[in-house]
Amino acid sequence: MIINSTELQNNFGKYLMLTAQEDIIITRNGTEIAKLTAIKEKPLEDNAQPDQVHENAPEYNYYGKKATYEEFLKLQRESDERYEYIDGEIYLLASPRTAHQIAITELLVIFHTFFQGSKCTPMVAPYDIELRRTPENINIVQPDIMVICDLEENLNEEDYYKGVPSLVVEVLSKSTRRKDLIKKLDLYMSCGVNEYWIVNPDNKEVTVYLFEDNNICNSTTFKNDEAAQSFIFEGLSAEISKIFRV
Structure with missing residues (x-):
């Protein structure tokens, strides 16, 4: 993704999170001047525990794991719940x-x-x-x-x-x-x-x-x-x- 330096200054937190998805190229006056890149996490050693525990959010829950598009369609047909499918992951939509x-x-x-x-x-x-x-x-x-x-x-x-x-x-x-x-x-x-x-x-x-x-x-x-x-x-x-x- 390419953004200008003013956009980065105004929305730094958002683009900091976006680096988990892709590199962010910053421009000034149309010239590329910098790049934001995520630091890859180190794999956990045997029996090691992750540093953070993330609660499941009740309003927009992660349904479980990566799924194929065909698996998503099957779930959608067989369930009365509402789901979204984004980049290979299924999300359950709860009542707002x-x-x-x-x-x-x-x-x-x-x-x-x-x-x-x-x-x-x-x-x-x-x-x-x-x-x-x-x-x-x-x-x-x-x-x-x-x-x-x-x-x-x-x-x-x-x-x-x-x-x-x-x-x-x-x-x-x-x-x-x-x-x-x-x-x-x-x-x-x-x-x-x-x-x-x-x-x-x-x-x-x-x-x-x-x-x-x-x-x-x-x-x-x-x-x-x-x-x-x-x-x-x-x-x-x-x-x-x-x-x-x-």
């Missing part, structure tokens, strides 16, 4: 909390009003979106909200959407934070999503990312009495005080 749902509802109303009469359609989870890093690397996610502008031309015979949303929204919880800020940000950026809204009920902020050429082209964080603004849809905005009214 009240602030999470209020933020989604408020944004969906704003989006529905804005896009009424246009070719773009706001959709809400649960709704499977298939994203491919490569023809073999298939991912299935359920964004909280997505704006789809090519719905009719990308519906298959079974009435499933097979395109890429123009805009995606994820509302953070304490247990989904790492997935939404790292794994899903990288997935959306790499697979053709144009804009990504990260909604944080804890600090009542919305960060909007603009993606171009598989990189972060621009980003802005909105809070307090501001209104979150879209980069790609002129006039689309959402008042922070309305999104976080509890």
Whole structure:
């Protein structure tokens, strides 16, 4: 991933975590000046214990282990639970909390009003979106909200959407934070999503990312009495005080 030095300064913690997935190249005035690289963990010796114990997060649980896409599809068919499949791992989606749902509802109303009469359609989870890093690397996610502008031309015979949303929204919880800020940000950026809204009920902020050429082209964080603004849809905005009214 390539980012400029200003983006790194503004979001250092996020990119520090992203180094676990790939190297981060930093540029200044268009010139590469540095690289962030993760230090590989040493393997544990026999009978040794890891330094840290990580609790399973109840709201966005890791289902168990790496799985093939076929294994994921089998689980999805046989279970009433909701799952996502990201880079070969299965994640169980549990019921969200009240602030999470209020933020989604408020944004969906704003989006529905804005896009009424246009070719773009706001959709809400649960709704499977298939994203491919490569023809073999298939991912299935359920964004909280997505704006789809090519719905009719990308519906298959079974009435499933097979395109890429123009805009995606994820509302953070304490247990989904790492997935939404790292794994899903990288997935959306790499697979053709144009804009990504990260909604944080804890600090009542919305960060909007603009993606171009598989990189972060621009980003802005909105809070307090501001209104979150879209980069790609002129006039689309959402008042922070309305999104976080509890």
